Amino acid sequence: xxxxxxxxxTSRQLAYLRALANKTGTTxxxxxxxxxxxxxxxxxxxxxxxxxxxxxxxxxxxxxxLHNDVPLTYGAAIRDHERHLTDSAxxxxxxxxxxxxxxxxxxxxxxxxxxxxxxxxxxxxxxxxGYWKDYARAYEEMLAATSVKAAPWFIVPADDKKNARMFVxxxxxxxxxxxxxxxxxxxxxxxxxxKEIRQxxxx
Numbered sequence: 147x148x149x150x151x152x153x154x155x156t157s158r159q160l161a162y163l164r165a166l167a168n169k170t171g172t173t174x175x176x177x178x179x180x181x182x183x184x185x186x187x188x189x190x191x192x193x194x195x196x197x198x199x200x201x202x203x204x205x206x207x208x209x210x211x212l213h214n215d216v217p218l219t220y221g222a223a224i225r226d227h228e229r230h231l232t233d234s235a236x237x238x239x240x241x242x243x244x245x246x247x248x249x250x251x252x253x254x255x256x257x258x259x260x261x262x263x264x265x266x267x268x269x270x271x272x273x274x275x276g277y278w279k280d281y282a283r284a285y286e287e288m289l290a291a292t293s294v295k296a297a298p299w300f301i302v303p304a305d306d307k308k309n310a311r312m313f314v315x316x317x318x319x320x321x322x323x324x325x326x327x328x329x330x331x332x333x334x335x336x337x338x339x340x341k342e343i344r345q346x347x348x349x
Contacts, residue, residue, distance in 0.1 A: 155183035160286055164244055166190040167303045176242070176289050176299035221291030228297040238297035239321045241314055242289065243304035247278055 155177045163177070163186055177183035228238055245253075254271055257263040274281075293299045300317050304310035332340065 153180045154178065154290055155180055157283075157286060159183040159187065163187060163190065164301070164303075167244070167301060176293050176301050178290060178293045178298075224292045225294050228292075228294055232296040237321060237325060239318060240292075240297060240299045241317060242285070242299050242301050243310060243314075244301055245304045247275070249305040250275070 159177070159180065160183065163183065166187065167190065175182075175186065177186050231238060254267070257267045289299050289301075302310050302313045302317075
């Protein structure tokens with residue numbers, strides 16, 4: 147079965163993964179399918195002592211369900227574009243910094259406590275917090291619609307900024323290390339050219 151035809155990861159699985167990631171401070175690759183989500187959950191649970199269960203998330207499960215009747219018209223275009231780029235030897239690294247609602251509240255309050263950050267404070271931020279579940283649902287739809295094997299999303303728990311930066315650095319370093327890049331070796335013609343350059347410079 148092709149990945150695009152496989153059952154999509156459920157909203158409950160995604161919520162469980164985010165909770166595990168925040169509790170353990172562990173990043174994870176966004177799962178496009180149920181099977182991938184199950185593997186990621188198993189991996190995170192092996193390093194987790196939180197004892198979290200799906201039951202703890204059931205209260206918000208309905209609010210997190212994706213709207214299957216809403217066509218994601220942009221998804222296919224983005225996937226096709228990214229496949230084209232990766233087929234052309236372009237490396238794509240997509241990182242989603244996830245913060246909790248409590249951490250967002252803490253950061254918004256910090257803007258009020260620090261005079262140098264007062265200018266950032268906006269009543270619109272307070273109003274938008276009322277749509278938190280809607281934003282979460284939209285993010286889930288976007289991640290599911292734009293995640294492909296060649297260019298997956300990396301979900302980084304970002305409540306702790308220092309850890310988030312460390313995770314992002316590790317992801318980028320790993321991506322660069324995987325690139326088939328090496329210093330070009332000079333052939334006979336290039337060696338001759340380099341010799342001529344030296345001779346002219348040393349005159």
